[in-house]
Amino acid sequence: MWTITDSPIGQLRLVEDHGSITAIEFHPFRDPDARILGDRDDDHPVLVECARQLAAYFAGERTEFDLPLAPVGTQFQERVWKELLTIGYGRTASYGEIAGRLGLTGHGARAVGLANGRNPIPVVIPCHRVVGASGALTGYAGGLERKQLLLGLESDSLF
Template identity: 45%
Template sequence: MPYPADTVQSRITTALGDVRLAASARGLVGLWFDGQRHQPLAALDGPAAWPQAPGHPVLVEAARQFSDYLAGRRVRFDLPLDLGSGTPFQQAVWEALCGIAPGATVSYAALSRQVGRPLAVRAVGAAVGRNPVSVIVPCHRVIGSGGALTGYAGGLERKAALLRLEGALASRTDALPLFAPAAAKALA
């Protein structure tokens, strides 16, 4: 995906693992957990990597709000987003994701109907998986039609932990494993 030329990045450590944040002059363009599928690896590391800018105002605010969210002090994000790296179809799906309330879940089929493409469940699923702003654009709130936790680029354990944090998934430890012991204590 093409990102703005002025994109900068920073890294934060969370109970769910290290996170890369990226922003342009227009807003937040990325939030990826280390090891997450579909992250722009060449832009995050190596000789062509985006410059580090931990003091960038959008990155500072994104780090603060994300930390507050994981600590249970915030349920909604108030950040400028720059989702221009996606196709018009992807952007429509990502916009629909932003409408899923904290603590709620929707199926991929229901999301497909919501974006006016009821027969494009797989394409909608692919767009959800390519969401560059994990958690802030709440792709973790999309589940399988039967209620199964499926398809999260950051890993199903993280998806389960995020849904538990929001109260959308029972906190029974026998349902699904928590991400890690430290995360279990922080998110319980």
């Protein structure tokens, strides 16, 4: 099931499967690949709760999400996404720091960057909080303007 909600970063398509959020997509929406999209259901309880928590986050009233999540990816991607959840509101971490936390060496930061870019549940799994080694904003699947807006919502002093 899925629904659409408005936000300061544009419309978001919220997708759930078996009672868990599986995707949050930025507009313009792409056709689903292998993911299950299903029918639109604006009244599905998990989707309604996700939209409510996102609205509270964007209003500055929520710093953490409490939603059932089921991102689908490789085992490595899922490890990275789990680590992203440890980056607190208003904080950032570099790709290299995330790689180090996962015990990766060599091209670990690059691998983390690739997994970060495939995060199917942005905002809730805060891939926007990952920055370059110098602290500079780097790529973001939703575009750097959205990344900057999200970080700005969390801390006026970051950017």
